[in-house]
Amino acid sequence: MGHSDLYSQASDATKASLEKVEAAARRRIDRLADSVDDMRHQVSRMSDRTMGYVHDQPVRSALMVVAAGALIYGLARMISSRSH
Numbered sequence: 001m002g003h004s005d006l007y008s009q010a011s012d013a014t015k016a017s018l019e020k021v022e023a024a025a026r027r028r029i030d031r032l033a034d035s036v037d038d039m040r041h042q043v044s045r046m047s048d049r050t051m052g053y054v055h056d057q058p059v060r061s062a063l064m065v066v067a068a069g070a071l072i073y074g075l076a077r078m079i080s081s082r083s084h
């Protein structure tokens with residue numbers, strides 16, 4: 001077995017390994033793309049439901065936003081005072 005045969009075998013093995021890695025990477029990318037697409041649809045549905053709720057219950061929605069803001073503000077102040 002000459003050097004050219006060893007080189008050819010090594011080259012073929014490397015090429016086959018790279019093809020396997022590429023195929024695995026493509027499958028993983030496809031799965032990630034599907035996951036992103038599913039998440040996009042879920043976010044869209046949640047947004048539609050939220051907008052519907054705000055349209056149907058504007059006062060309650062505003063009160064919820066004010067309450068959430070007050071809670072976040074209170075938590076931020078509490079964390080800030082602990083760090084000083």
